[in-house]
Amino acid sequence: MEFEDFLDAAANELEAAGIxxxxxxxxxxxxxxxxxxVPHRVVQEYSHREVQQ
Incomplete structure (x- = not known):
């Protein structure tokens, strides 16, 4: 997957989760x-990132 495609999909996943x-x-x-x-794991990674900060 190209980065731009990943970025679009990841942004959609984040926004669907209210982020x-x-x-x-x-x-x-x-x-x-x-x-x-993979893009559908981005929200989980984001949540993990927030806990670490």
């Missing part, structure tokens, strides 16, 4: 994409 997508998330989303995380 506002912002361009500032792009760097974090790119790291997920490089790790091979």
């Amino acid at each position: 506002a997508y912002t361009p500032q998330l792009n760097t974090w989303l790119e790291t997920l994409w490089l790790r091979g995380v």
Whole structure:
């Protein structure tokens, strides 16, 4: 999957979960994409990220 396709799908997943997508998330989303995380797992990763911060 190309990064742009991943980004679109991930943004849709975040917004469906009530999490506002912002361009500032792009760097974090790119790291997920490089790790091979699939878009439907992005919300779970986001929740984990929030707990760690």
